[in-house]
Amino acid sequence: MTSTQTLPVDEPRAVDGPAADPPGTTERAALRELLAPVRTRTRVAMAMQVVAAFATIVPYVAIAELGKTLLAAGPVDSERVWTIVWVVVTGLGLRAGFGGGALMVTHFADVRLQAILRRRIATTLGRLPLGWFTTHSSGQVRKAAQNDIGDMHYLVAHSAVETTGAVAVPLAGLAYVISVDWRLALLAVATLPVYVVAYAVMTRGMTEKMEEMNRGLAAISATVVEFVTGIAVVKTFGQTRRAHSRYRDAATETAQAYDGWVRPMLRTEALASMALSAPVVLLVNLGVGALMVQAGWVSAIDLFSTTLVALIIPVAVTSIGFGMQARREASAAAGRLLELFGAPTLPEPERPRHPVGHTVEFDGVGFSYDGRTTVLSEIDLELRQGTVTALVGPSGSGKSTLATLVPRFHDVTSGAVRLGGVDVREIASDELYRHVGFVLQDVQLLRESVLDNIRLARPDADLDTVRSAARAARIDDRIMALPRGYDSVVGEDALFSGGEAQRVSIARALLADTPVLVLDEATAFADPESEADIQAALTRLAVDRTVLVIAHRLSSIVGADQIVVLDRGRVVERGSHDELTAAGGRYARMWERGTN
Numbered sequence: 001m002t003s004t005q006t007l008p009v010d011e012p013r014a015v016d017g018p019a020a021d022p023p024g025t026t027e028r029a030a031l032r033e034l035l036a037p038v039r040t041r042t043r044v045a046m047a048m049q050v051v052a053a054f055a056t057i058v059p060y061v062a063i064a065e066l067g068k069t070l071l072a073a074g075p076v077d078s079e080r081v082w083t084i085v086w087v088v089v090t091g092l093g094l095r096a097g098f099g100g101g102a103l104m105v106t107h108f109a110d111v112r113l114q115a116i117l118r119r120r121i122a123t124t125l126g127r128l129p130l131g132w133f134t135t136h137s138s139g140q141v142r143k144a145a146q147n148d149i150g151d152m153h154y155l156v157a158h159s160a161v162e163t164t165g166a167v168a169v170p171l172a173g174l175a176y177v178i179s180v181d182w183r184l185a186l187l188a189v190a191t192l193p194v195y196v197v198a199y200a201v202m203t204r205g206m207t208e209k210m211e212e213m214n215r216g217l218a219a220i221s222a223t224v225v226e227f228v229t230g231i232a233v234v235k236t237f238g239q240t241r242r243a244h245s246r247y248r249d250a251a252t253e254t255a256q257a258y259d260g261w262v263r264p265m266l267r268t269e270a271l272a273s274m275a276l277s278a279p280v281v282l283l284v285n286l287g288v289g290a291l292m293v294q295a296g297w298v299s300a301i302d303l304f305s306t307t308l309v310a311l312i313i314p315v316a317v318t319s320i321g322f323g324m325q326a327r328r329e330a331s332a333a334a335g336r337l338l339e340l341f342g343a344p345t346l347p348e349p350e351r352p353r354h355p356v357g358h359t360v361e362f363d364g365v366g367f368s369y370d371g372r373t374t375v376l377s378e379i380d381l382e383l384r385q386g387t388v389t390a391l392v393g394p395s396g397s398g399k400s401t402l403a404t405l406v407p408r409f410h411d412v413t414s415g416a417v418r419l420g421g422v423d424v425r426e427i428a429s430d431e432l433y434r435h436v437g438f439v440l441q442d443v444q445l446l447r448e449s450v451l452d453n454i455r456l457a458r459p460d461a462d463l464d465t466v467r468s469a470a471r472a473a474r475i476d477d478r479i480m481a482l483p484r485g486y487d488s489v490v491g492e493d494a495l496f497s498g499g500e501a502q503r504v505s506i507a508r509a510l511l512a513d514t515p516v517l518v519l520d521e522a523t524a525f526a527d528p529e530s531e532a533d534i535q536a537a538l539t540r541l542a543v544d545r546t547v548l549v550i551a552h553r554l555s556s557i558v559g560a561d562q563i564v565v566l567d568r569g570r571v572v573e574r575g576s577h578d579e580l581t582a583a584g585g586r587y588a589r590m591w592e593r594g595t596n
């Protein structure tokens with residue numbers, strides 16, 4: 001049983017912008033929207049980083065002044081020396097305090113944003129129609145909750161501060177060297193253009209190359225998944241070698257593409273980093289600077305002080321490049337998160353109504369998943385309180401779709417589904433799930449103790465109550481035989497077969513005790529003994545409830561109060577087993593063939 005929450009949340013906005021938006025605009029807007037809750041903190045941190053950037057320059061300037069003082073003719077002015085020492089210490093202290101403080105502010109901001117986004121993901125997931133989860137894998141949800149939020153860490157906690165530092169430190173340094181001598185300033189940044197040009201060459205066509213790489217990696221992972229999921233078939237038909245070679249080919253192709261892309265890039269990168277390396281900066285500044293000193297343009301001590309500052313400019317600049325890649329990844333992650341937040345949610349009624357009784361009615365119900373192909377049309381049905389209705393029909397006739405409209409996996413396209421006289425869309429979702437339970441083919445057991453799995457809807461139920469539900473579902477003996485009994489954890493020391501998992505979920509439904517039940521009679525994988533157990537458990541579950549069962553075996557629904565035959569989304573026959581076999585129609589033929 002799943003219940004949904006109704007937490008207040010901003011209405012999600014559509015992710016896709018107008019068609020005329022230049023590429024990247026939507027993602028930038030997405031990023032701005034996601035980062036809005038921490039904008040003020042980020043700005044405060046940036047301002048702190050500007051102070052830290054100026055403080056970074058102070059010790060270098062002070063040391064240059066110290067040099068001048070010590071080399072000046074006459075006795076050393078010790079008072080001035082001490083003042084300079086204090087300036088150096090203060091500069092270092094301010095840099096550590098403001099720089100560290102800025103990072104602290106952004107890291108707290110990041111934690112806050114992660115909490116906001118995680119809550120928003122939980123709220124969104126709680127408001128999505130259950131049908132959404134049948135078309136989206138848990139992997140996608142996990143990626144959003146972990147990887148995408150994680151990808152945003154660099155952006156929030158580091159990028160703004162580091163980029164500010166990367167711009168402010170060189171600017172502060174440049175301001176100082178210009179104040180000393182404009183020719184020395186030119187020298188201090190002389191190697192920068194080489195880096196900028198090399199970097200531009202390196203990142204040319206980066207987006208396309210990254211896409212190509214991602215395609216290659218996706219192909220490799222697809223062949224691995226194909227191999228692992230189909231391993232039984234692959235081995236049985238002796239195709240292991242072929243499957244291996246497909247993986248090898250995909251891996252080789254991607255490796256070659258990577259090599260072809262990265263090799264020239266590494267050469268350029270080496271050149272770029274060389275242009276900003278300390279020996280090259282020193283060589284250019286001291287070499288050319290010495291000529292300037294000889295020519296009498298500048299003093300040796302000025303050259304010394306500007307060379308010191310020139311050494312710190314490159315370190316700051318190179319961090320910009322690193323930040324750009326992380327920013328790109330974070331923007332893409334933000335886009336994916338907003339896509340999740342923008343998924344159409346199940347509207348909650350403004351003024352919820354309460355059902356009276358537990359009769360379910362389908363009134364002129366029509367449904368389409370995509371708005372084009374009609375899956376159900378003109379369904380009029382009444383599932384009277386306390387009766388069992390079985391749905392039969394060929395595969396794809398719409399049985400599951402019809403049944404899952406009752407717990408609002410999706411909302412009808414036309415007509416209405418009513419419970420106790422109230423349209424299910426007018427019942428608050430948590431109340432709806434207190435009335436409607438379901439046991440579907442795809443049994444979902446959580447990685448928790450068997451006890452907690454069974455008492456999911458009633459966490460306060462004691463062991464005796466849980467055991468009596470499990471006994472009714474014919475699974476108690478099996479659970480007691482587990483190493484830690486009811487405390488065994490599903491997936492660790494509680495490993496259930498398909499039929500056993502089905503019975504655990506029946507025990508869960510029995511305990512939840514909802515008056516309306518939607519059952520998918522999943523007996524396809526069960527052995528005859530297990531099938532008999534499941535049938536017995538289902539029969540027990542159906543007592544005194546309004547039950548809608550998707551029947552795969554006609555033998556199990558002979559006693560149903562009403563059998564509904566669906567074909568291509570329409571009700572083609574309806575009646576009891578005796579009435580339908582006597583009528584000699586579709587059901588009678590299915591019964592004779594012994595198939596559904």
Ligand SMILES: Nc1ncnc2c1ncn2[C@@H]1O[C@H](COP(=O)(O)OP(=O)(O)OP(=O)(O)O)[C@@H](O)[C@H]1O
Pocket residue numbers: 134135369370375393394395396397398399400401402
């Ligand atoms: N999530 C979905 N999105 C789009 N189309 C869907 C979705 N689920 C089912 N369909 C389509 O709706 C139609 C009815 O499917 P449904 O699963 O309700 O049939 P069914 O009678 O329960 O079939 P089966 O007995 O094989 O389970 C099919 O054509 C199917 O392809």
